[in-house]
Amino acid sequence: MSDTVTTPPRRKHYLNVDYGIKSWLLTQDHKRIAILYLISITFFFIIGGVMAALIRVELATPLGDLVEADTYNRLFTAHGVLMVFLFLIPSIPAVLGNFLIPLMIGAKDLAFPKLNLGSWYVYNLGALLMVAALLRGGTDTGWTFYTPYSSTFADSEVILTALGAFVVGFSSIMTGLNFIVTIHRMRAPGLTWFRLPLFVWAHYGTSLIQVLGTPVVAIAILLVAAERLLHIGIFDPALGGDPVLFQHLFWFYSHPAVYIMILPSMGVISELIAAFSRKRIFGYKFVAFSSLAIAVLGFLVWGHHLFVSSQSIYAGLIFSVLSMLVAVPSAVKVFNWTATLYQGSISWQTPMIYALGFIGLFVIGGLTGTMLATLGIDMHVHDTYFVVAHFHYIMVGGAIMGYLGGLHFWWPKITGRMYSVFWSKIAAGLIFVGFNLTFFPQFLLGYMGMPRRYHAYPEEFQILNVLSSAGATILGLGYLLPLIYLFWSMRYGERAGDNPWGAYGLEWETSSPPPTLNFDEPPVVTTEAYDYLSLREKKLA
């Protein structure tokens, strides 16, 4: 490339300040730790994706002709466990949050850099346990580890996998704690709470869930281990326990965990919508508080996973009503993003395509969520593909669209290079189309009564299943493309400049890639967030 000949004198930044494996493995720089996380979660996303591909190949025909029923159980369990614990939960917080929060608040690093690095090691330790379980034959309980099957009957690597989830949970707590303290204590002078980017608010809400919820699932997992190993009666009725207690303890964390996945994504979408509409987010304070409302209300709804267990119908009624309430702050966000678009100066850059895709898919995922929160409908579609479709619209259509949108938005900041705009738009389109083709038919299948977690099905379901598998192929291709062109861009991409999008925010005021201590001069904030109006006036002047 010709630009390598005319490169200006090398500026020191976080990527070239030091070389060698040790400088990475012992780094305390939040930006480098974010890259370490990026590598780890991408690895597990690929493994989890291969599991999904095998599931979709199996389901292309009604007969169980690729894998046996037992292998299929282990496949979907591995897919769920890897994707939830090793990819989705750390995805945006540990990669984008880690990289951006100190930059966005004008700090040199997170409050506890060593704890941050420690969290990555703890994550990998947990991941190692899960991989060991996988290599020893895997687990067949589903990612939910329901008792009494998991505690009494399952003849697979339940304890090893659950222990992995237990350990990974601590890395999540460490990240959350670090963010809370950082956001409280390390904001630049002048950066009041209501001047914070909404990305930071969303991560604050997420961190609260991580700190308050994760210990409960850790305890639930320990209790399963205690019952399996020591035969202490907690969940097994024969020992005087109650199996539904496990579901309560599990979902007390795992339902809010869905908000650990989606809230940071919502934070990303707020940044993208503002940047590519050139407008301040409509109703900034409402959007900021809606993140906290989702975080708090998210803790009061877990019983909607237990409607057809032996949970009391009265408790079901309460959980049903409370579940509907979460729709309110979620809708506040969607309406406010839409209102921000109104009369905005919209540009169709790749991250914006992801943001708009997110809004559409999240609305479908959210509205089908309120359907599922309705007691009567849930009786009909519980444990069917309707549920599978619903949560993939939230976790894949919502969380991953936000993650990819954010990765494309801040990639020039992270690497200093620009990727191929053409290919990135093709990939975004493929992902949107492929995603809908994969998961929309599953709504229909579920409504028609196809249960989840079976490797064979009646013939009348084949057409929709083939459509779904075809969609998964397109989706897979859509995910493969960014992997290629983002890698390519690190070496061959054009130099991006400090603020290629003309976006507003402290992270765009420093150079790309940023120096190790983020800012050459400590920033002082004098304006509101997303003050695009003054940016435009400055340009005109």
Next chain:
Amino acid sequence: MSEYITPIRTYLAVFLALMALTTITVAVAFLELGPFNDIAAMGIAITKACLVVLYFMHVRHSSRLTKMVVVAGFLWLFILIAFIMSDYLTRGMISLQGPIG
């Protein structure tokens, strides 16, 4: 921020109180109080936990923000227990016998 330094005397007093409460717990276990056995045991346990949190964990002289974090932790524990009990305590309230059962 000036940090409050707890005198050793206070630590010793709290330690003695914890020991005394432990002794009382054991003693109460030998009395026949019916349902009050559980109430007494739980009451003493909560008192001991409060002493540990307030003095050994320095919450008593910490900032209001720290106190709020502590309260939030207990509030969340309360939510967990209260909502689970909303299930357990109302399960018997519906009978499947009758016209539909």
